[in-house]
Amino acid sequence: MSAKPVPAIEPAMAPFFAAARERRLVVQRCTACGALRFPAREICSECLATAAEWVPVSGRGAVFSYNVMHQVYHPGFAAEVPYAVVLVRLAEGPKLISSLVDCPPGEITIGMPVEVVFDDVSPDVTLPKFRPA
Amino acid sequence: MPRTARTAIVGLGQTPQGKVYDRTHVGFAVEAVRLALEDAGLRRDDLDGLLLNPGLAWGNVPMGSFMLQQALGLRDLRLSAAMGLGGATAAAMVQHAALAIEAGMCSTVACVFSDRPLVPPEERRGAGGGSASSYAFARGLDAAYGQFGINAMYAMVARRHMHVYGTTQDHLGSVAVAQRAWANLNPAAQFHDRPLTLAGYHASRWVVEPFHVVDCCLVSNGGVAVIVTDAERARSLRKPPVYLRGMGQGHPGGDPGETLTSGAALAAESAFRMAGIAPRDVDVCELYDCYTFTVLVTLEDYGFCRKGESGPFVAEGRTRPGGALPVNTGGGQLSASYMWGMTPIAEAVLQARGEAGERQVPRHDVVLASGNGGRLSTHATLVLSPHPS
Numbered sequence: 001m002s003a004k005p006v007p008a009i010e011p012a013m014a015p016f017f018a019a020a021r022e023r024r025l026v027v028q029r030c031t032a033c034g035a036l037r038f039p040a041r042e043i044c045s046e047c048l049a050t051a052a053e054w055v056p057v058s059g060r061g062a063v064f065s066y067n068v069m070h071q072v073y074h075p076g077f078a079a080e081v082p083y084a085v086v087l088v089r090l091a092e093g094p095k096l097i098s099s100l101v102d103c104p105p106g107e108i109t110i111g112m113p114v115e116v117v118f119d120d121v122s123p124d125v126t127l128p129k130f131r132p133a
Numbered sequence: 134m135p136r137t138a139r140t141a142i143v144g145l146g147q148t149p150q151g152k153v154y155d156r157t158h159v160g161f162a163v164e165a166v167r168l169a170l171e172d173a174g175l176r177r178d179d180l181d182g183l184l185l186n187p188g189l190a191w192g193n194v195p196m197g198s199f200m201l202q203q204a205l206g207l208r209d210l211r212l213s214a215a216m217g218l219g220g221a222t223a224a225a226m227v228q229h230a231a232l233a234i235e236a237g238m239c240s241t242v243a244c245v246f247s248d249r250p251l252v253p254p255e256e257r258r259g260a261g262g263g264s265a266s267s268y269a270f271a272r273g274l275d276a277a278y279g280q281f282g283i284n285a286m287y288a289m290v291a292r293r294h295m296h297v298y299g300t301t302q303d304h305l306g307s308v309a310v311a312q313r314a315w316a317n318l319n320p321a322a323q324f325h326d327r328p329l330t331l332a333g334y335h336a337s338r339w340v341v342e343p344f345h346v347v348d349c350c351l352v353s354n355g356g357v358a359v360i361v362t363d364a365e366r367a368r369s370l371r372k373p374p375v376y377l378r379g380m381g382q383g384h385p386g387g388d389p390g391e392t393l394t395s396g397a398a399l400a401a402e403s404a405f406r407m408a409g410i411a412p413r414d415v416d417v418c419e420l421y422d423c424y425t426f427t428v429l430v431t432l433e434d435y436g437f438c439r440k441g442e443s444g445p446f447v448a449e450g451r452t453r454p455g456g457a458l459p460v461n462t463g464g465g466q467l468s469a470s471y472m473w474g475m476t477p478i479a480e481a482v483l484q485a486r487g488e489a490g491e492r493q494v495p496r497h498d499v500v501l502a503s504g505n506g507g508r509l510s511t512h513a514t515l516v517l518s519p520h521p522s
Contacts, residue, residue: 005276013273039274065296065390067288068342073269073281082339085280087289087390095388099278105342110296127277 004076006122012040015054020126025116026054027094038094059116060133061090068105084108088130099129135409137522138376140231141367142359144173144243145482150355150470151323154253158190159204161356162247166205169243169358174371177205180360182212182239184230186222186473188248189267201245211239219506220421221382221396222246223357223474224513228380230361240362246475247356264352283423284349286508288341290390291426295343297393297441300429302343304444306334308425309347309467311453316464318454318492323351324468348425350466357475359482364521375485378499379408379516389509393441395427396512397434397503404514408499412436415516416496417484418458419477421505422465428452431503432460459494474504478515485517 009017016039019026027038032049036057043050066086072078084105089095100108101117114130121127146168148161156164162185170177183205185198194200197215212233216222223246230242252262269282280286294300313329316322329347337345367374383399385392405411412435420431429443437458438446452460463469463480470476481502483489502515 004279007273007277010273065289065293067280067285067292068339069279069281069285070339070341071265071281071284073265073271074276074279077279080279082342083279085278085285085289097275097278097280110292121277125277127274 002075002078004121005074006125009124012042016040017125019054019056020118020128023118024056025059025128026056027090027092028052029055036092036094038096057090057092061088061114061130063087063100063108063110063112063114064089064095065110066100066108086114086130088114096128100131101129102131135522136407138378138518139364140234140361141364141374141376142227142482142517143362143367143370143372143374144169144175144358144360145479146170146172146358147479148356150321150353150472151351152251153354154251156249158188158247158249159201161249161354162201162245162358163204165247165356165358166243166245169360172372173360175241175360177207179241180207180243181210182230182233182242183207183210184212184226184242184244185215186217186226186246186475187215188246188250188473190249212242218504218511218513220423220474221504221506221511221513223478224502224504224515225382227359227361227377227478227515228382228513231377231380234361234363240366242361243358244361245356245358246473248473249354250352251354267352283508284341284344287424287426288344290393290508291343291424293390294393294426294430298444299441300444302335303331304429304448305343305348305425306331307448308422308428308452309334311447311450311456312422312461312465313468314454315462315492316468319463319469320490322464322469323353324464344424347467350423351468351471353471355470355472357472357479359475359478373486373519375482375517375519376521377515378518378522379404379406379410379514381405381407381514383512384510386510393430395430395434395505395509397431397505397514400503400512400514401435404516408516410499410516414499415458415501416499417462417494417501418460419462419465419481419484419500419502420460421474421477421503422461422467423505425467427505427509428460430509431505435501454492462489462492462494474513477502477504481515481517485519487519
């Protein structure tokens with residue numbers, strides 16, 4: 001069985017992965033205008049300021065949309081199709097592509113409340129995922 | 134204030150499209166230009182502008198239009214550029230050509246798309262080179278969660294539309310069925326001899342819900358070129374001119390999943406104003422159809438129906454052969470061939486000229502062609518007509 005792709009930890013996203021290893025979900029916050037963003041950007045697209053910090057969020061949100069993948073694009077997912085990919089809107093605003101655990105694809109609905117869980121997929125990489133809240 | 138058209142499309146060149154492997158992406162582009170020149174009755178030396186929309190096979194070539202100029206043996210161009218707005222590029226190229234001609238920079242411009250994403254089955258290694266793999270790129274976190282390709286991204290937006298407006302799987306299917314009926318009238322369509330019913334739609338395999346395979350455009354090899362020149366010269370050439378009556382672009386930015394609105398809403402404002410028309414004046418639509426869903430949203434954003442009401446609008450049969458608003462009359466990118474935004478433009482030219490054979494619509498005074506890219510985020514509109522005003 002083939003392994004799923006593990007994301008490389010690029011410098012801009014290192015704080016996100018470091019926090020995830022500690023079971024914390026963080027997003028970037030512009031220190032000039034306060035806008036939250038994810039994934040990382042080097043400059044705030046709201047106010048164009050450069051300074052930013054990573055701040056913890058509640059890990060609670062709702063399913064904004066989802067799809068159900070049937071086509072196998074990577075052998076690591078061959079045993080899982082059909083599987084859902086969800087777009088979660090956090091209570092604080094930013095949206096994250098993720099997976100929903102403990103919920104078969106047929107039971108997902110837009111708007112359903114979810115909360116973050118963490119999945120250690122490699123010694124270095126922990127992926128935030130979500131489950132019904 | 135509507136104006137008399139000052140430019141026109143005078144030549145159309147289309148290579149064989151689909152699972153054709155006998156040329157490279159550059160070869161398809163050269164062949165398309167040669168065919169367009171022949172169609173227009175122009176010589177190669179008449180071209181003084183070259184715009185290129187490089188498809189996937191061109192890779193990240195830094196000077197694609199120069200590469201194509203050399204392959205075509207063109208000298209002394211006064212306009213040259215490769216452009217990248219995804220599926221909106223083709224219509225945008227025609228617009229840039231028209232603007233440069235009106236400004237007096239050049240006189241006759243070839244606008245070209247070509248691609249060769251499909252590899253012959255015997256040359257494929259592993260999963261690469263087939264239609265499923267061509268657009269499957271994913272990066273970083275998306276890949277880790279199994280979110281691969283453009284299909285998956287559009288599926289997220291389509292699912293929102295279904296949730297917010299009550300659009301159904303039958304509504305999506307009715308777009309696929311209507312366009313297949315048009316393709317069945319088009320001998321050049323890849324699915325010419327394959328009828329599709331709504332039951333057949335539901336039975337077709339899923340790619341990524343809510344998209345069946347027939348909700349998604351084809352993946353095709355081939356090339357298309359159109360030649361744009363000034364209206365006066367256009368009248369002296371071989372084919373009837375297809376005048377550029379209206380042009381517009383719309384690039385809304387932000388998240389289309391929030392607005393469920395494409396750039397068509399913005400692009401329509403300038404295109405319709407320039408042409409002096411309203412949606413009810415459009416006789417036939419050639420809408421960029423990367424997905425069935427894209428057609429629904431685009432119909433709404435041009436004002437053919439209200440926001441959220443496109444599903445019933447299409448399900449009632451309006452866009453089919455014989456319907457009140459023929460849409461994608463060659464079968465479109467879902468059923469004929471996927472030449473990015475060139476597929477709608479090529480069909481619009483044929484319809485405006487009255488050259489569309491069995492599928493020719495009786496009224497073709499105002500033909501709308503659209504291009505859309507970047508998940509509803511780039512858009513370009515052409516209002517075309519056999520009449521200059």
